[in-house]
Amino acid sequence: MRMIFIGPPGAGKGTQAARLVERFKIPHISTGDMFRAAVKAGTALGQQADEHMKGGRLVPDELTIAMLLERVAEPDARDGFMLDGFPRTVPQAEALDAALGKAGLKLDVVLVLEVPDDLIVERIVGRRSDPDTGRIYHLTFDPPPADIVDRLVHRKDDTEEACRTRLATYHGQTAPIIPFYEAQGLVRKVNGVGSADDVTARISAATLTALSARRQG
Numbered sequence: 001m002r003m004i005f006i007g008p009p010g011a012g013k014g015t016q017a018a019r020l021v022e023r024f025k026i027p028h029i030s031t032g033d034m035f036r037a038a039v040k041a042g043t044a045l046g047q048q049a050d051e052h053m054k055g056g057r058l059v060p061d062e063l064t065i066a067m068l069l070e071r072v073a074e075p076d077a078r079d080g081f082m083l084d085g086f087p088r089t090v091p092q093a094e095a096l097d098a099a100l101g102k103a104g105l106k107l108d109v110v111l112v113l114e115v116p117d118d119l120i121v122e123r124i125v126g127r128r129s130d131p132d133t134g135r136i137y138h139l140t141f142d143p144p145p146a147d148i149v150d151r152l153v154h155r156k157d158d159t160e161e162a163c164r165t166r167l168a169t170y171h172g173q174t175a176p177i178i179p180f181y182e183a184q185g186l187v188r189k190v191n192g193v194g195s196a197d198d199v200t201a202r203i204s205a206a207t208l209t210a211l212s213a214r215r216q217g
C-alpha cells in the first residue's frame with residue numbers, strides 16, 4: 001500500500017503514522033525525521049536544511065524532492081510506504097506523481113488529518129520526544145513518566161513563533177495539494193481531534209474503505 005499522510009504540524013501525524021506502519025507493515029518515511037537526522041549528522045544537506053527548519057520554513061523543493069525520491073527507490077519501499085510530511089508543495093506532489101508514473105506505480109490513499117489551528121499551538125508548544133524510544137509526549141495531555149523527563153527533547157521548531165509560521169506555511173503551500181489529489185479521487189479526510197486511540201480507529205476505517213473502493217474500482 002502506498003499512502004500519504006497530510007495534516008498541519010502537531011496534528012498527530014507522527015504518532016498515528018507509527019501505529020499505521022506497524023499495522024500495514026510498510027516503511028514510515030518522514031522527510032522531517034530525515035532532515036533532523038541529516039542535521040544531527042552534520043552533513044551538507046543537514047546544514048542547508050537547518051537554516052530553513054529553525055525558522056519553521058520549508059526546505060527548498062529541489063533538495064527535498066531529491067532526498068525523498070532516493071528514499072522511495074530503496075528496496076524496502078518497493079511494495080509500499082507511508083509518506084509523512086511529504087509532499088508539502090504542489091511541485092513536490094507533481095514530482096512524486098511523475099516518478100511513480102514512470103515506475104508504473106500508483107498511490108492508494110491520501111489521508112488528511114484535520115485539527116483546528118487553535119488546538120495546534122497548544123499541542124505543539126507542550127510536545128516533547130524521547131530520543132531513546134522515539135515516543136512523543138505532551139507535558140499536559142500525555143505526561144511522560146518522571147524518571148525520563150530529563151532526557152526528553154523539545155524540537156527547536158516547536159516554539160510558538162515557529163509554530164505560527166509553520167501553520168501559515170501549511171495553509172498557504174501544503175493545503176493546495178489536497179485538491180490536486182482530490183481530482184484523482186484519493187483523498188480521505190479524518191477528524192484528528194480526540195484521543196489518539198479514537199483517531200487511530202477513524203484512520204484505520206478510512207484507510208480500509210479507501211483500499212476496498214480502489215480494489216473494486
Ligand code: AMP
Pocket residue numbers: 009031032033035052053054056057058059060064084085086087088089092157166
Ligand atoms: P516535520 O517533522 O514534518 O514537521 O518537519 C520539520 C521541518 O522539516 C519542516 O518545518 C520543514 O522545515 C522541513 N521539512 C520536512 N518535510 C518537508 C518537505 N516535504 N518540504 C520542505 N520542508 C520539509
